[in-house]
Structure formats: structure tokens, C-alpha cells
Amino acid sequence: MDKVRIGVVGIGNMGSAHAKYLAAGDVPNAELTAVCDINPKRLEWARDNLGEHIKLFENAEAMFESKAVDAVIIATPHYDHPPLAISAFKRGLHVLIEKPAGVYTKQVREMNEVAEKSGKVFGIMYNQRTNPVYQKLRDLVKSGELGEIKRINWIITNWYRSQSYYDSGGWRATWAGEGGGVLINQCPHNLDLWQWICGMPRRVRAFCHYGKYHDIEVEDDVTAYMEYENGATGVFITTTGEAPGTNRFEIAGDRGKIVVEEGKLTFWRLRVSERQFNREYKGGFGSPECWKCEIPVHGVETAHRGITTNWVNAILKGTPLLAPGVEGIYGLTISNAMHLSSWLDDWVEIPFDEDLFYQKLKERIDSSKFKKDKKEDKILDVEGTY
Template sequence: MSLPANGKIRVALVGCGSIGRTHTAVILEQPELELAALIDPVPAAREALLEFIAGRAKPEAYDSIAAALAADREAIDLFVLATPSGLHISGALEVLNAGKHVVIEKPLDVDLTQAQQIEAAARQAADKGVLATVISQHRFDPASQAVAQAVEQGELGRLTSAIASVSWWRSQSYYDSGDWRGTWAMDGGGALMNQGVHTVDLLLWFLGKPVQVTGHTGLLAHQDIEVEDTAAAVISFESGALAVLHATTAAYPGLSAAVQVMGSHGSARIDTDQLAYFHATAEQSEDARMGVQGDWNLADERIAGFPAEAAQVADPTVYPVGHSRQYRDVIRAITQGAPPAVTVSDAVNALACVRAVYLSATLGKTINFDDVLAGKYNDIEVRVS
């Protein structure tokens, strides 16, 4: 795929809503990117975003991906899907079949079978040098990078357990603000799917492949929605590690998202994207063997090796900085012809884990992760337990 004379990667944003604005702000901060097109079937949405970027870019406006491709197929290199989750399947397949790079906002899709269709298409496209990735911006946080490196290098010893929790609040007006919010068809789930999927991704990144999942869900603080506002699960992993997973949008007025990883030679805690605790040692001290807590928090020392300057940030109140870091990876992958750091298969596994929690809650039994990937429960319609 050739780039224009100015060397910029030409980007089409699909979906001009709130998350589309997030992507737009990030795209405009990257010198290697050019916002070439805005795509949305709702004219008012396109016009509002055009007003938001006035003076910074002059993209063409279209009502569909097909219209943009028909107008000038060579004018776009990369499509960014910021549409409702239930529309990701159609957009991703259309873009990949056209031989164009694609970035898909999380979750990959609301349906695991459809997500696996995207995965198959992405593998075929990769053979032709076409990139497909899914937004998982918290993998690029310095705290996450520090913990992932420690896990990979065995600094924490044998991983024994983890606690992953998203304790947020969403008002009833949040769910009432769009007909698609809080629905299985378009949201794909509630607190775990919509708010917690990034934390699920980090949990799997650190601990590896799940084996069994036992979960419960509830709708406890909201009404007139189909999905859960609270979920809790216990997950076992191939390594033998055990994890507790929790997600809620019923924690007024809103607390934090945190992942705590514990091992035989060290432990780490990420809270609100910051490294709150880190300690690893090659040899346990006598105090440690007796369970005596010393002043062992080396978080500041460890995080110093993962500076935030890698991200280009103009105004962190406009968009999450992790998106900017992930876009740097996308640019690297496209320009170097290399795989992205986050693959579609990574996103499939996170989605399958969420699906396993929902299946366990619906069926009232422990679910084997491999059975979910293999489609054993494809005909089961999940519900809040």
C-alpha cells in the first residue's frame, strides 16, 4: 500500500460520536497521520465533529464506508471504527475486504462468533501486509508495561493470584442517553463488557490463558436496561494461578480500576493506571517469609524505566493518553510492515472471557474457556442472573 507524496497515513474515522471525538483528537496530534474522511450516517454527527476540528483539518464527509471507497479508493489508508460495538463486524469485514488497515475501538464485537470472523479476516489480511488491531490502550500505560515486563522476566516468581476490579458509577441518564446503551445487541453486555473489558485484557496479558470461569451477574442499581451493572467471577489459568474479577457501574460516586498481581517472589498493583505498588526480589528475606511487611514499595523506582514521554499529549483532559500511545504503535506497525502490539486474537480472548462469565451466570455452572472458543455455547442466549 503506497502512501501519498507527503508521506502521511490517510485516516478515515467511522463514527462521529463521543468516542469518535476521542480518536479525532488523538489523530490530529500525530504528525504522521492525516484525517482524510469522516463517516457517519447521521449528518448532524458529522457536522458537529467538523465544527470541533475547524481549522485543524479538512476531511471529506461520507455517510458510509462504501461511499468513501467509491469516491476515491486510494484516498484512505486506514479506517478507524468508532461505531457502536454491534456494528463492528460489518465495518471491519468491509474495510479488510477492501485491503485497508483498520483500528477497531473496544470491544472487538458484541458477539464472539462475529469476532472470530473478524479474526479470520484479519489473519488473511495480514498475509497481504494489512494491519488490523483493537484498542487496548491500557497495555501502553507505563504501569502496565512495567508489570508485563516483570512477569515476562520472571521477577515476580510463580504467579499465584490476581485481583482485577473496575468500581465505577454510571447514572441512569447515561444508559437513557442512547437506545443502544444497555442492550445485548449493541453493547454486548454491561459493566464487564463495556467498562471492564480493558481490565480483563490486562488480566489475561499478565496471567495468560484462562481454563475455567465461574461467574455471577446482577442488575442492582439501574432499571430499564437488559444487561448487568455488576459482575463477579473467579478464573483459573493454565499456570495454576487464580484470579478474582469484578466490574460494576453501581459504585457511587465512582472509585477506581485496579489490577493486583501476586507471585512467589513479588507483587504489583496498578490503580487508576498508576503503579501503586511494586516489589520483586530474587531471594526472600526472613521478614518476608514470616509475612512481616517492610518498606518494600519500589513502584517509583520501577516506573522510572517506563517514562510517559513516549506519548504525545497536548491536553490529557480531551482524550485518554493511552490512545495516543497505542496510535504510536499503529504508526510503527504500518510504516515498518510489522505486527501491531495488540492483535485481533488478543481481543477475541478478552471477549471470550467476558462471554464465559455471562454463560456461567446464565447457566449456573463453571465454564471451560476452550469450550467457549470452540463455539460449544453459541446457541445460548445470555441474561443477567
């Protein structure tokens, strides 16, 4: 195979964006050959905008069985990611899913197991991993340049959303439609970067406020505290109800601190580690010599096209994945732990009881304002599409 034939499942906002850059030939050695959507209007859009040669399907199963594709990008609502991915793997297709991996880890774990048995290339659209700022930050942490991590803080409150945004679709900001609020919709990238750079916490205590700033049933304001095996702590603050918002990611270690803000990476580097200074210094008041270093960052963020290109190269050439699909469970684990902590009003250890989480989630789904279409068993967005 010298070219990957790709089908896109769900051509709403994100799916149509993927379809357009594939149709434009922006991903080398990839060809858009099919799209699928349950909404006839979106299929009409595809016919008018993607070319007459693109095969159109009314349901995913028909596309998977058609032999028209070698691989699929799944850009449907959250709950549908795992079942559609599983179905694709069972038909011998490579899979790239949109974030989040799913809504609850038990569902995602099943998807990961099927993916690993399939032998197919499985990616997730964690496009912020292509950002050279976060790549450099990860390098500084993983290489030991920062020393052992002591504290992590991320204030990520520039996710402002108006009430009209939530009112634009009945599924938005509901337990049955999305499975959560800011944590599951806006923050999957942030929580993925958190664990990708700093690792997984040992336990979580979170305070989620539901409908604090909007007329919605899910969380729109979260403050969470995390603890790590080595004693490091972390605080994650997010909301869709503040304007102007802040995006400041700070990691403190034994050899200084690194701050990412406004696209810049600044390293306050200690000449001697704090722990060594603490042991050896005898002068009472004092602190280690510190250098403020503006860290050079090279390259450009390739975003969604970059992840898709990397996935295609993995299929054709065996190139290592920047965002393996099986890693989608990690950020979701933190998100689920935050929700469960809030629901139980208590600490949650990681790993947590996945059956208990699903039980608590199901209670909220059952009382949700939005219900799935039982006939189609699909969730419709504002345009009536996947």
C-alpha cells in the same frame, strides 16, 4: 507511501475525538481525509469542525470504495466492529477498531481470519497498554521477577454510572444495543490487561447480577473466579453501582506480590522464594524476609494518540503493534465465559462452546427492549450517530 490517509467510521463520542486529534496533526505521518456517519447532523459537525477538505460519507461502504483513504478507524457500536472491519480488509484497507473487538468470539474469530489473510495492519484501541505502570507490571511478571503466579485479584469498581447515563440512549445497557453491560462496555480494557499481563485462565465461574443497581437489562455487578493451568486462581470484581469505587490490581507470586493502586506500583519482594522457604525453614512460625519496593515507572501514558501513532508506524515502517487487533479476542473470551457461566449457573471451560454462547446471547437479543433499525441495520447512539 510516506503518509497514511485515514478515514473515521462513526463520529460519535470516540470517533469525533479520533477525528479531532488527527485533523490537528497530532499523529505524525497521518492525515485525516474522510469521515463517515449515517446521521446528517454529525456530518454537519464534521464540516464545521474538521475542515472543508475532509470528504464526508453517509455510509461506510462508500468511503471504503472511494479511494480517499488508505486506512480506517472504526468507532461504531460493538456489534458493527467485525462486519465493518471485514469489509474494509476486503477492500485493501488497514484497520484500527475501537474496543471491544466485538460482542461474541465467533464473530471476532471470523474478523481475525479475514485480517490475517488480507496482509493489512490490524490494530485495536487498547490504549491502556500505553500506560507505563501496566507496561512495567507486565515486565515484572513476564521476566520472572515475581516468580510463578499464585493469585490474581482485581477490584475495579470505579466505573460508577447513574441511571441518567443509561437513559441517555435507548441502545445503552441492552442486549440488542450493546450486547452486555459493565463487562462489554466498561471493562474490556481491564480484561485485556488481565490476560496481557497474567495470561488466559483455564476455566471461569462467574456471578453476574442484571439490573441490580439500575433499571437496565444487562449486568451492572459481577464477581468472577478463575483458575489457571498451574493452579493459580483469580478473582475479578466490577460494578457500575458503587460510589466511591476502588481500582486495586494485585498479583501474588512465588517471590512476593505486586499491587497497582492510585497510579503507583508497589512490589513486596521476597528475598527467598516462598516455595524454597517452605521447604527449608525449620523454625515453625516464620516467613521469608520481605522488602517493600516502590518500583520506579518512567514515561507517560500516550493513550489513544499513542495507539494510533503506533498503528501508523506499523503501516509505514513495520513497527511492531502494541495492541494487535487479533488479540482483541482474548479479553472478549474471558468476558463471554463470564456471561455464559452466569447464564448456565456453572463453570465454563476455556475454550468454550461458541455456538452455545451465541444461542444464549440471541435469546436475550430477541427479548431485548432495544431493537436494531431493520431498514438501516445500524445502531444509533444518543446523538443518532454510529
